Amino acid sequence: xxxxxxxxxxxVVGRSVQRSDAAAHVTGRTRYAxxxxxxxxxxxxxxxxxxxxxxxxxxxxxRAERVPGFVRALTWRDVPHNVxxxxxxxxxxxxxxxxxxQDRVRYKGEPIVAIVAETExxxxxxxxxxxxxxxxxxxxxxxxxxxxPDAPIVTHWxxxxxxxxxxxxxxxxxxxxxxxxxxxxxxxEAVYNSSPIEHAPTETTGCVAVPEADGRFTVYTNTQAxxxxxxxxAIILQxxxxxxxxxxxxxxxxxxxxxxxxxxxxxxxxxxKTGRPVRYVFSRSEEMQVSSTRSAWRIRIRDGVMRDGRIVxxxxxxxxxxxxxSRQTPYALTKHAANAAGPYAIPNVSIDAYCVFTNxxxxxxxxxxxxxxxxxxxxxxxxxxxxxxxVDPWTIRFVNAYxxxxxxxxxxxxxxxxxxxxxxxxxxLVGHELTDEQRAMTSAPRSPGPEGSPGGEAAAAGxxxxxxxxxxxxxxxxxxxAEGVL
Amino acid sequence: MAKLRGTGIAAVNYPTGMNLGGxxxxxxxxxxxxxxxxxALSSTDLGQGLRTVIGQIAAETLGVAADEVVIDTADTDTGxxxxxxxxxxxxxxxxxxxxxxxxxxxxxxxxVAALELNAPVGGLVLDGFGNVLVAGDPGRCVRxxxxxxxxxxxxxxxxxxxxxxxxxxxxxxxETGAMDPDSTEAHACTIAEVEVDTETGQVAVLGIRSAxxxxxxxxxxxxxxxxxGGAWMGMSHALYETTEPYYPNPxxxxxxxxxxxxxxxxxxxxxxCVVLEVPSSTGPYGVKGVGExxxxxxxxxxxxxxxxxxxxxxxxxxxxxxxxxxxxEAKWATESAAAAGGR
Numbered sequence: 001x002x003x004x005x006x007x008x009x010x011x012v013v014g015r016s017v018q019r020s021d022a023a024a025h026v027t028g029r030t031r032y033a034x035x036x037x038x039x040x041x042x043x044x045x046x047x048x049x050x051x052x053x054x055x056x057x058x059x060x061x062x063r064a065e066r067v068p069g070f071v072r073a074l075t076w077r078d079v080p081h082n083v084x085x086x087x088x089x090x091x092x093x094x095x096x097x098x099x100x101x102q103d104r105v106r107y108k109g110e111p112i113v114a115i116v117a118e119t120e121x122x123x124x125x126x127x128x129x130x131x132x133x134x135x136x137x138x139x140x141x142x143x144x145x146x147x148x149p150d151a152p153i154v155t156h157w158x159x160x161x162x163x164x165x166x167x168x169x170x171x172x173x174x175x176x177x178x179x180x181x182x183x184x185x186x187x188x189e190a191v192y193n194s195s196p197i198e199h200a201p202t203e204t205t206g207c208v209a210v211p212e213a214d215g216r217f218t219v220y221t222n223t224q225a226x227x228x229x230x231x232x233x234a235i236i237l238q239x240x241x242x243x244x245x246x247x248x249x250x251x252x253x254x255x256x257x258x259x260x261x262x263x264x265x266x267x268x269x270x271x272x273k274t275g276r277p278v279r280y281v282f283s284r285s286e287e288m289q290v291s292s293t294r295s296a297w298r299i300r301i302r303d304g305v306m307r308d309g310r311i312v313x314x315x316x317x318x319x320x321x322x323x324x325x326s327r328q329t330p331y332a333l334t335k336h337a338a339n340a341a342g343p344y345a346i347p348n349v350s351i352d353a354y355c356v357f358t359n360x361x362x363x364x365x366x367x368x369x370x371x372x373x374x375x376x377x378x379x380x381x382x383x384x385x386x387x388x389x390x391v392d393p394w395t396i397r398f399v400n401a402y403x404x405x406x407x408x409x410x411x412x413x414x415x416x417x418x419x420x421x422x423x424x425x426x427x428x429l430v431g432h433e434l435t436d437e438q439r440a441m442t443s444a445p446r447s448p449g450p451e452g453s454p455g456g457e458a459a460a461a462g463x464x465x466x467x468x469x470x471x472x473x474x475x476x477x478x479x480x481x482a483e484g485v486l
Numbered sequence: 487m488a489k490l491r492g493t494g495i496a497a498v499n500y501p502t503g504m505n506l507g508g509x510x511x512x513x514x515x516x517x518x519x520x521x522x523x524x525x526a527l528s529s530t531d532l533g534q535g536l537r538t539v540i541g542q543i544a545a546e547t548l549g550v551a552a553d554e555v556v557i558d559t560a561d562t563d564t565g566x567x568x569x570x571x572x573x574x575x576x577x578x579x580x581x582x583x584x585x586x587x588x589x590x591x592x593x594x595x596x597x598v599a600a601l602e603l604n605a606p607v608g609g610l611v612l613d614g615f616g617n618v619l620v621a622g623d624p625g626r627c628v629r630x631x632x633x634x635x636x637x638x639x640x641x642x643x644x645x646x647x648x649x650x651x652x653x654x655x656x657x658x659x660x661e662t663g664a665m666d667p668d669s670t671e672a673h674a675c676t677i678a679e680v681e682v683d684t685e686t687g688q689v690a691v692l693g694i695r696s697a698x699x700x701x702x703x704x705x706x707x708x709x710x711x712x713x714x715g716g717a718w719m720g721m722s723h724a725l726y727e728t729t730e731p732y733y734p735n736p737x738x739x740x741x742x743x744x745x746x747x748x749x750x751x752x753x754x755x756x757x758x759c760v761v762l763e764v765p766s767s768t769g770p771y772g773v774k775g776v777g778e779x780x781x782x783x784x785x786x787x788x789x790x791x792x793x794x795x796x797x798x799x800x801x802x803x804x805x806x807x808x809x810x811x812x813x814x815e816a817k818w819a820t821e822s823a824a825a826a827g828g829r
Contacts, residue, residue, distance in 0.1 A: 011614030013546040013771050016707035019538040020557070021531070052736065090508065090655075108736070141734040165660035172663030194803040195728035198746060225570025226528045226560050246528075249560030251571075254532040259572050285741040288729060296733055321734075334658060335505040338667035343499040351663065360736050361729075365572060367719070367778045371500060372785070376803065379496035379786030383793065393495045393790065401497075411664040416671045416774070418699040418764050423497055425697035426675035429760050430493075 021250075032252050033222040034281040036208045042071055044270050044280040045123035047113035047130045048290065049105035052359040053139040053152065056103055059113060060131035067129055069122025071274055074114040076100040079269060080238035086261050086327055089231055096156060097325040097362075099236055099265055105134070106154050106324035107361050109290035116270045116278060139359035143298055143319035146356050154324055154357040162322065162330045162355035170337040172351035174409035177304075180313025180348030184304030188385050191300045192377035196293035196321070199366060203252025205291055206281025207263045209271040217268050218245045223261070224254040232261040233268055244268070256365035260292055260327055292364035295329055296321040297373040299340075301381050304348075309389045309399045313348040316340045320363070320370070322355050327364035330355045336370030338410045342378035343419045344400040349409035397423060398438045405445030417443040487685035491692070494790025497675040500779030501668030502769070504573045508655025511579040512566035513587040515544065517645035519638050521616070521631030523548055523591065524556045528565035529580045534777060535708040536576050542704050543581045543770050547588035548595070549612020550630055566650075574775025577704060578669060579651050581770035587649030594645045595630065598637045602628050653768075670766035672774040673699040676717075678787035679755075682796040684814055687807030689792060691721050691755040694784050699762040701774030709761060709776055716780020717757045722748045723781060724788040725804055 024030040047059075061073050076082045079099045088095060101112045113130055117123035138152040145151055146160040147168075154160055161168035181187060207221035223229040226246045234241045251258060267280040282291060297320055304313035318336060322329040333353045341349045368375075386396035401419045408414055420441045427434050503509065514526040525544050531537045537557040545552040559565055568580060592612065599618040600607045603626055611621050618633060620626040637643045658665040679693040694717040703709045726747050731738050740746035765772020785803070793799045798813030 010546055010771065011549075012542045012552045013704050014702065014706070015542070015552075016705055017538060017542055017552050019535045019705075019708065020541060021535075021537060025533075141736055143734075165658075167660055170658070170663065171661065173661065174663075190801060192801050193733075195733035196730050197723060197727050198729050198740075200727075200743075200746065200748070223570075224530050224532060224572055225568075226530060226562055226565075227567050228570050230562055244562070246562045247560070249527075249530045251530050251532045254530075254571065256572055259570060284743075288741055288746055289739050293729055296730070331505075334665070335501070335667060337663055338505060338665060339499075339501065343497065343671075343673070358734075368500075368782050369573065369778070371778075372723070372782050373803075375496070375498045375782040376785045376789070379498065379783070380789050380799070380801065382496075383494070383786075383790045384799075397495070397497050402499075409663070410667060411662065412666050412668075414671075416701075416764070416766055417499070418673045418762065419497055419499060419675075421762060421764070422673040422697045422699045423675045425699075425760050425762055426495075426497075426677060426695070429697055429758065430677045430695050432677075 030250060032203050032250060033208065033220050033248065034203065034206045036220045038208070038210055038277040041208070041277040041279055042116045042118065042270065042274060043120040043123045044114055044116050044267055044278050045120070045127045046111045047115065047127050049101065049108055049110040049112060051105070051134060051136050052108045053137040054105050054134040055137060056101060056105065056112065056132065057135055058133040061113070063129040063131065064115060064126040067122055067126040069118035070126045071116045071118060074100065074116070074266065074270060074273065076102045078273065079236065081236050084232065084236055086232060087331060088235070089228065092330060094157065107359055109361055110324065114266050114270060116274060141358050141360060143321050143356040143358065146358050147354070154359055160357045162326060169352040169354040170333045172337050172349060172409050174411070175348035177313045177315050177348045177350040181304040184312055185307045186305045186388050187302065188305055188381065188388050189302045190381060190384055191298065192380065194297045194373045194376065196296045196363060197366065198288055198293055199255040199257030201253030201255060201257060204282040204284060204287040205258055205263055207267050208277060208279045209264070209267040210277040211271050211275055216243050216245055217271055218247060219264055219268055221246055221248045221264055222251045222258055223248055223264065224251060224258040228259070229261045229264050233265045236265040237269055255367045256369065257291055259365045290361055292327055292362045294366035295332065295363035299373065299377040301377060303381065303385060305385050305389060307389065309385065309391050309396045311344060311346045311385065311400050314341050314346045316351045318353040319356050320354070321360065322357050323360045323362035324357060325362040326355065327362045329363050332365065332370035336374055339371045340374045341409045343402050345402045345406045346400070346409065351409070394423070394427065394432065394434065394438070398441060403443050403446055419443065489681050489683050490795040491679065491681045492791045492793070492795025493677055493679045494787045494794055495675065495677050496783040496786035496790065498779065498783045499671045499673050500574065500782065501671055502578050502775035503575045503653060503669040504569065505667040506656050506658065506665065507653035509569040509575060509579065510650060510652035511568040511583045512650040513580065513583040514566055515587040515591045515647045517591065517595065517634040517637065519635050521629065521634035522554045522556060523550065524558050525584060526565045527557065527559035527568060527580065528562055529568040529576060530560050530571045532571050534712065535705065536571060536580070539577050539704045539708060540580055540584050544584050544588045546771065547585050548592050549614055550616050554616065574777040574779065577773050578769045578775055581773060582651035583649040585649065585770040586651065587647040590647030590649065591645055594643070594647065595633055598641055598643055598645065599628055599633045601641065602633060602636060669768045670701065670774045672701065672776060672779055674779060674783045676783035676787040678784060678791045680788060680791040680795055682792055682810065684796060687810035689725055689805065689810065691788060693756045694721065695758045696783065697760050697762065698776065699764055700776040701766045701769055702763050702772035703761060704771070704773060706761065710759065712776050713759045713780050714757045717784045718749065718754060719781040720784030721788060723803065724785045728804055
């Protein structure tokens with residue numbers, strides 16, 4: 001067990017100081033973004049696509065404009081920079097999401113026209129009076145169907161895969177995975193699926209945008225990233241950042257769902273166009289149906305395993321369902337690729353992680369970004385391997401656990417590994433009896449012991465230098481037999 | 487029909503920080519006339535307790551009590567840039583920025599205290615309770631509040647500090663995936679116990695017990711809050727939640743919490759944990775990020791426990807009663823066919 005070294009006695013860090021906002025939260029006095037009200041405040045509601053995929057032939061606002069309390073409508077023509085991508089700020093391309101739909105909608109619920117009215121009820125009534133003339137298009141919902149050559153194309157660049165520097169997937173290549181399979185005693189394969197999940201924050205996404213006397217705009221928002229939202233809003237509205245003042249910091253649950261910049265640009269635009277404060281807060285059904293979700297995943301894992309449980313090759317092919325636009329999902333695929341082999345020392349790894357576009361509500365960041373479903377798939381796979389090899393679920397994890405100094409498949413040396421110590425503590429917590437060998441293990445760097453000595457073989461597997469051919473440093477494998485091989 | 491019990495295990499690691507770096511956070515600190523300190527940020531508190539934790543790091547570094555620190559967040563006119571609260575980054579990144587700002591402010595404080603005490607700066611210590619002492623000479627001391635006041639009104643000096651933290655942005659090799667995707671790694675191992683009702687397909691989670699290794703805990707009660715909340719979310723992901731119950735079919739999307747079902751207090755199991763502290767080399771006082779990862783290991787632990795209980799492996803989240811019943815029917819059909827064949 002690595003030692004906790006206290007650099008000096010600490011006074012405050014390490015103590016369960018009562019949270020400074022506890023009393024305000026539990027007495028209902030905390031002020032959230034949607035609680036701000038201002039004289040003359042208008043309400044914004046969105047006209048959304050009723051279908052999954054369609055061309056927009058015409059939008060008729062004439063009946064909506066006659067609703068009492070209607071103030072104005074905003075269409076894509078009102079948005080100075082209507083096509084954007086949230087991650088453009090960190091260099092991710094191309095710009096592909098529409099603030100308001102132009103000629104085409106790509107998911108059910110995609111915003112088309114923003115209605116600003118004196119009351120929320122008037123805004124909703126005007127939304128109901130907008131007439132859309134749509135020509136429905138074939139839609140695609142399955143990630144692997146979406147990658148077939150004849151699939152309906154969701155994006156504007158002719159493919160339903162996000163391109164990672166010339167590749168249709170984020171790749172990891174480490175060692176020689178085919179050589180690893182060839183030497184393995186068992187091949188264990190499975191496919192893991194998950195469905196989209198809603199962030200379900202207590203406070204729905206929202207903001208209030210207020211025009212100030214000096215020509216600036218104050219935006220009270222529950223974004224998780226204040227400057228990120230400000231900078232994206234400045235790009236979409238084509239205004240200098242100094243004209244925007246974002247106030248927030250108190251969020252009633254985020255879980256990644258409030259890193260998207262969805263409400264602030266259009267609310268601020270409405271405040272600019274009307275000269276009045278504008279409130280745009282998602283209803284619960286909007287939060288459930290059109291705010292982004294955790295991506296659905298399909299993860300195929302093929303493992304080559306030795307008789308004693310050591311994994312000598314792992315091939316992962318993953319598909320994340322990005323929905324109609326990229327939002328934060330391409331970045332999740334990179335994080336996924338870095339973590340898809342799990343906390344284990346595997347000498348030969350190949351990962352292909354696809355970000356796939358379909359005609360559904362865009363997915364985006366959510367707690368565990370790209371890793372949660374990788375951990376699910378890998379940890380169920382570990383039990384499958386244990387069953388196949390005939391060892392218990394604890395042993396399969398101790399046998400393969402990574403150590404400090406091991407080269408990870410993405411070619412970074414492990415330096416803060418404590419998986420072994422954490423499993424030892426968990427075993428003690430639940431009263432599981434570990435073997436003497438398991439109790440003696442640590443995450444300390446492996447010593448290059450002779451093969452066959454405790455830890456020696458796994459050491460050779462784990463500390464093998466990056467890029468070396470599998471045959472050079474991989475563990476000596478017993479002769480492969482047909483028994484148990486798929 | 488029976489109620490069958492099983493246990494399952496899962497072990498995970500989780501990276502701290504935006505995975506390729508390039509995600510700065512900054513902080514400004516200044517003393518008030520009465521010796522309190524205001525920390526100005528644009529970072530957001532999602533309800534996890536960021537204000538409290540950042541206040542503790544500032545107080546620790548400044549050498550004052552936690553209630554002498556006011557966290558002023560978040561305002562883009564007054565708070566310097568922060569990339570945001572996500573990627574389990576805030577305690578690590580904002581904490582590092584605040585620690586750096588507090589060190590600068592503390593130096594400014596000690597410089598004024600040195601004038602007051604007529605002692606070299608290097609010989610001064612803060613006792614953590616609002617006093618500056620001359621090391622080795624306990625009789626000579628001055629209150630932080632007095633130093634702050636005199637800095638303003640007698641010396642005309644500022645007691646303030648700036649801090650920034652950024653892991654530089656790193657590239658990914660598109661051919662091999664070589665990259666530097668973390669600042670440190672935290673770990674967890676979860677054991678779940680479930681009871682499967684083979685008549686209804688319902689799964690009752692009886693226990694979620696975990697060991698966590700999260701670097702130094704700034705506030706153990708808030709760490710425990712994350713672990714308990716994350717276990718609930720993981721259980722909910724494993725058994726209940728989706729916006730598309732028949733994914734990839736997009737129909738039947740829920741509109742509210744009566745259609746989007748989650749476990750309530752009655753369904754919550756006993757949730758227990760132990761926390762190991764192995765300090766990271768990059769976090770302030772050795773912290774790692776515990777924010778996101780707590781939902782991760784409960785999911786596979788529960789799925790593995792279901793298989794252990796009833797022999798059905800559902801590889802499709804969420805594991806609903808319908809999927810379990812279909813799995814049981816398939817399993818029984820296979821078993822009875824095998825039995826018939828063996829006769």
